[in-house]
Every structure is written in structure tokens, then in C-alpha cells.
Amino acid sequence: MSYYVTTPIYYVNAQPHLGHAYTTIAADVLARHMRQRGEDVFFLTGTDEHGEPVALAAEAAGISPKELADRNAARFEALMPRIEATNDFFIRTSDPRHTEAVRELMVRIHEAGHIYKGEYEGLYCPRCADFKTAQEVGPGDTCPVHGIELTVEKEENWFFRLSAFQADLERLFDEQPDFVRPPERRNEALSFIRSGLRDISCSRSGLTWGVPVPWDESQVFYVWFDALLNYVTALRFAREGEDITSQYWPAAVQLIGKDILKFHAVYWPAILMAAGLDVPRSLIVHGYLLMDGEKMSKSLGNVLDPFEVMDRFGADALRFYLMREVQFGADGTVSTEGFETRYSTELANDFGNLASRTVAMVERWRDGKTPAVAHDPVIEAELSGVAAEVAALLDAVEPTNALEAIWKRIRRLNRYVEETAPWVLAKDEAESDRLDQVLATLIEGVRVVTVALHAFIPVSTGTLIAALGEDDLSWAAATWRPVGTGSKVGPLAPLFPKP
């Protein structure tokens, strides 16, 4: 079975920040891991470019919406290699191939009878020339921008018959209890569905920066329809000259933040059903990264700057920290102090130093050649299960727990060094065989955790595997081998140098 993983597409009106990096890194860990396992992976990310905020920002800047979108989309596209994300494609919703596909799919939904003409009634600000949502409305039904009283206005829109999918959605949640995870988010979506679904308008008039409704060119589709459909439209053109939809759809995992749950857990499956397409196999919802217990915000000046972290410590360090510090799925606190502690105690001291001391000992006492002898069964017993355990945890999209499982082994290996005290063995010729065994076992242990960690910290594990005289980073290589290979190890500079 193929493994298609997606991130949300990022709205170009914002600057790339830690939250974008977080979701993308999580998706990349899954994609890399599944590739290690030899799965047929497709990893998609991209930008959402239509809608009024972009149109307004472009107008303010005196450029066209397309120019603004081009400029800002480039920033997101540049983020991907920075964080070592291995996306197979980067979709932009302003891509004509996407807009054409949206039009075709929406026609299909229309012809299936799921769209009708209706009236949207809401609070309208004549000066903004726009409707306001309940959350936007100021006290006393006033405009938050202009402070003037809003009026009730009606507009003719096309409506999507969401209500018609109530039973189908309830059945989906019932038959696939894991459709939305973690369970608290599933509960939230389900209770929303059970509270009774109303039809939603799927078009807007008076806005041109969007995908025109094919049967009514005076309107454009509501951005969410345009945006959600990216997950399927991309497969039509992501690979040059080929339509890979049937190969990869339905997606294995769609990652989202909890702020966009309703759109993905309710609207999205309904839209797919209306279009006669399968729904994704799972929707994984992560929490917010908090700083000082507050949601990140620039105005609070409490932002952990991902670019600063990467400049100083590299992409691996950021990837590790985000996957390690916050239990994936829950809200969690991040901070520069927390980052520095994890970097120093875990990456540098536990793992980096284990690699250093292991390689150094083989270089010093065995001329840099891994003894080709059988490994210590005590360590084999404690390390050989790591591959299966990590694979199972990543199948369940629990990257934080997967890292903990690996770290237990790393700590075990450091303890093994103390228990066996190779520096004592090295002084006694009679202990030469035992030293061979200990060193070979350490090399093997480091090699196994290196392969297991590769999806998380691809750069440093790539360096280390080469220093161990190996090159196989496939998942099969995460299996414990019974005998040392005689590989040439070293030299190895500190993987995670301290400032």
C-alpha cells in the first residue's frame, strides 16, 4: 500500500514561523521513516494563496495578488530544504493546473446535486465591503476595523449541501474510530457533527482573487473549498506528465493543527464524498506550541525563532527538539532554555558523546577496525527490539514516544560502557577477547540507534553512519546483527558541538 502524507497548505499572508516548521517536520519524519521501510511514499506540502486577505495586502502594497503570492510562496518553498523536509512536491493553489482541477471537481459535485443557489445572510460592514463572522464582530454588532454599526445584508451564494452528509459522516466516525486522532479531537469533531450540520456557502461574490465558479463566473469559490481540494488536485500534476491520483489517493496520513479541525474532519470528508472520492485513511491533529504557557505571538516577544536555532545548531537540532519536547498531539511548552537543555543533555551528551567515545575507543585500541566477533547477548537482548517498537510507534504517529524508546537504548549503551569499563580491559592482555566483544557490541548498538534516528535527524545520522564504516540506512538495517563486520570506523568530529 502506498503512503501519501500531507501537511496543510500554508497561507501566504503570514511569514513562515515555528508552527509551520513543526507540522512539516512531523510529516517529514513520517515520510522519511516510511521510505526507510521501502514504502511507496508521496509527501505533499504547499501554499494556500487565494482569498481576501491576500487581495487586500496586495492592494496595500500596490502589486497584484499574484505577485504578492509569488513573493511569499517563495519564502515557504525555501523553508523546506532549510528544515531538511523531503517533500515530493510543493503545490500552490494559484497554479492554473490546480484551479482547473478545482473547477472540474466542483462541477462534478454540482452535477451530483450537492450544490444549490441560496442566500447568505450576515452582518455586513459597508466600509469594509465585507461580511463579518461572529468572532470578528465587535461589541454591539460593530465593525472591529471601523467601529461602525454593522447591517444585516443578504448575498446570493452557492451552497454546499453539507447537511446531506450528516449520516454518512456519523457512519464514517463510527466505522473508522481512528479516522481522527487523538481521541479528544475525534470527540470534538463528532460532537460538532451530531449537533446538526447546516449547509455552508461555497462561493463568494465581489471577490476576484480565487477560483471562478464555472457555471457562474461572477463568483469565486470560498477559499476552503479551493484549499482543501489541493490534497487531491496535486496528484494530477505533481509528477510531470503523469496522473498519480489512483496510486496515492486516499492519503494515509493528513497532518493538521487543531485550529483547522472542523474543516478537515467535517467539511473535507463531506466534499470528498460529494465528489465520489475516498476519504483519507487518517487525520492526525497536533496541538499548539506554547511559550510561557501562552500561544506563540510576536507581540508577546516570546517566539522561539526556528531560523535562529537552525543557524546556530542546524536543522537536526530543531527537528529533534520539536519532536522530543512536546508530546505529539498535545499542546506543549517550548522555549530557548528548553531547547538548549535538550540539545546539550540529550543530543550532545547522551547521543553525540556516546558516538564519540565509541568511535574513539575502537580507533585507540583496535586501529579503527570493528572487531569481527559475536556481540554481547546482554545488550542484544535489550537493543534488538528497538526497530519493531519504533516502527509501531510511528505507525501510530507517536514520534515523541518513538524518540523516548530510542533514548532508552542510548542511555543503556552509555551504562554499558561504564559496566564494562573498556579502559580497564585494554590494560589486560588476557581480556583482549572481551574487549573485542564490548567494542563490537557498542559499534553495533550505535549503528542500530543511528538507523532508527535517521528519520528524525537525517544530517547527523548520515555523518555518523559513514563514520561507522556503513552506508545502509534502510529500516532493514535497524535490525540487530549478531556479529561485528570488521568495518573501518572514524574519524568522527563532534556531531553536536556545544557553543
Added chain:
RNA sequence: GCCCCGGUAGCUCAGCGGUUAGAGCAACGGACUCAUAAUCCGGAGUGCGCCGGUUCGAAUCCGGCCCGGGGCACCA
């Protein structure tokens, strides 16, 4: 108002019916020197938000309450 999460060592959290409640970090004492002044060991530190119930037995189940966060439709 209704619904959903969470409230466990100084800090961050795991455990979610069963031996004397755990980990990491921080802190204190000790060991060692292969290593990125790294590592390892040890003791100390809470009896699990509060009240009540079920049970041979509850942090773990049930009820109520308190505190914190979130959802209850058209924000991209």
C-alpha cells in the same frame, strides 16, 4: 449554558485497577577517565486537585466540586 481534555516530585511529563507511585531535567553526595568537563552510581525529594462512592485492592473506575485549557459553524 452544554460538551471535551488536563490538574502526579522544584520543573516538564509518563503511568490510567494490583508488588514499597516512575522517567528526564534541576539539586546533593560519590565513582571513573574511553569521550563533546562527557558518563555512571547513590540517597533525598511527592503518596497522585478536593470530597464521597465502588472494590479484597484506586493515581488508575463512578458521582459531585474546584482550577486551567479547548470546542459549540462559514478566520485564511
